[in-house]
Amino acid sequence: MKTLKTGTLVVLTSFIAFACSSSAQRSEIEEGYDAISVTLFTLEETTEETHVTGTGLLSSINDVKYAFKIGGVIDRIFVEEGQSFPKGKLIAQLLLTEIDAGHLQAQLAVDKASRDYQRVQNLFADSVATLEQLQNSKTVLELSEQQLSTVAFNKKYACIYADKPGFVVKKMANEGEVIAGGAPVLACSENGNDSWELKIGLSDKEWAKVSMGNKAKVRLEAFPDSWWEGEVFRKSGAADMGTGSFQVELKLENLTESPAIGMFGKAIIQTGLQQKSKLIPYEALIEADGKKAFVFVPMGTNRVKKQPVLIESFADKGVSISEGLEGVSEIVLGNSAFLNEFSTIQFIKQQP
Missing domain, CATH: 2.40.420.20 (conserved putative lor/sdh protein from methanococcus maripaludis s2 fold)
Known part of the structure; x- marks a missing residue:
């Protein structure tokens, strides 16, 4: 009986030792596997050197909004959106019926005042009219002449002539509309490879790194194989209320393509700062x-x-x-x- 117990104890001890050994090996394997x-x-x-990267839309530096000086009915608009025009071209005009009538009235008033003044002069020479009457008639003549000059000036600006070559970006009114004086009729942009700019939005930290005159490289998505030289020429003094970004404007130099306003572009600005x-x-x-x-x-x-x-x-x-x-x-x-x-x-x- 004692021999049986001893044998059983040896077997149990061996089994426990084997189990511990297997557990240790499994732990080592799992530990090596998890690493x-x-x-x-x-x-x-x-x-x-610190570079600042930004994206934005292409626009023109020399944007022009053409308008009539006086109000009236639009008679003709001679250009369409996207159409180019040379310097001096008539691009829009008002209906001149009322304006011509006003000009004729002013001319008739000048003619009458001139006759009255001449008559008073003759009477004054004959000592029939007084000096006051002569001076008053002269004043009336001068006032009527100034009124005619004003009407003639306004009639001149009832027609819009292009003062520079350019193209129409947007028509803001149409023929037949009644428009007030000074209200924009056509939004135009000047032609020329040196009149383009890229407006980009930057964070406040990026904006602070950029200085006026910093050089930049600009690429337009429409022309992905070309990079153009640019220069920072304007920084906004306030954040955009819509986006919260700060606007920086880059003037493009020697643009060899013919882009369109609103094209998407990317700019890399060389700040000159070391970081x-x-x-x-x-x-x-x-x-x-x-x-x-x-x-x-x-x-x-x-x-x-x-x-x-x-x-x-x-x-x-x-x-x-x-x-x-x-x-x-x-x-x-x-x-x-x-x-x-x-x-x-x-x-x-x-x-x-």
């Missing part, structure tokens, strides 16, 4: 959204941390990071898509 292999990238700080940043590979970025993104940085020997960063610019060699990596010397380069802050990492090698 994610990563490559660390060593960061280097670089100093480079320290850290260049990282594209594959190190995760959850990029505009200028914001995340990277993983090592914590201790087998953990990682999700670190928010701010993108400064994109280049062929990688992404320039302006904020978020202060005091960080290495970031995770490989297997970022499979990591979270609870992952166990396995260091492979250091990339120089």
Whole structure:
């Protein structure tokens, strides 16, 4: 009986030892299986010129809104939207019936005042009329002449002539409409390759980096293979109430194409400011959204941390990071898509 108990105890002890050994081996296997292999990238700080990138719509610097000086009925509009016209062309006119009648009345008033003045002069020479009567008749003549001059001036501006060559951007009135004096009839733009501008919206920080006279590179989406020189010539002093952005206007130089107002464009402004940043590979970025993104940085020997960063610019060699990596010397380069802050990492090698 004692021998049986001893044998049973040996078997139980062996089984427990085997179970513990198998559990230890399984734990080691699972631990090795859970560890994610990563490559660390060593960061280097670089100093480079700050560039500001923005997008906007193309417009003309020399926009003109043509209008009649006086009100009336629009008789003819001789141009259509998108149509070009030379300098001096008659592009619109009012119905002249009422205006001609007013001009004729003023002319008749001048003729009558002139006859009256001549009559009073003769009477004054014969000592029949007084000096006061002569002076009053002269004043009436001068007033009527000034009235005729005013009517003639207004009649001249009842017709709109182009003072510069250009094209019609928008018709703001039509023939037969009654229009008030000074109300725009045609919105036009001046022709010429040096009359184009790109209006872009920037954030407050970007706006502060831009100065008047900064050079820029501009590309229009309609002509993706061409870049043109530009220059900052105007900065808005207030944010746009609709978008909250700050407007910067770039004058385009030597535009070789024939664009249209409203085309979408992109500008890269050279600010001339130097900024320290850290260049990282594209594959190190995760959850990029505009200028914001995340990277993983090592914590201790087998953990990682999700670190928010701010993108400064994109280049062929990688992404320039302006904020978020202060005091960080290495970031995770490989297997970022499979990591979270609870992952166990396995260091492979250091990339120089």
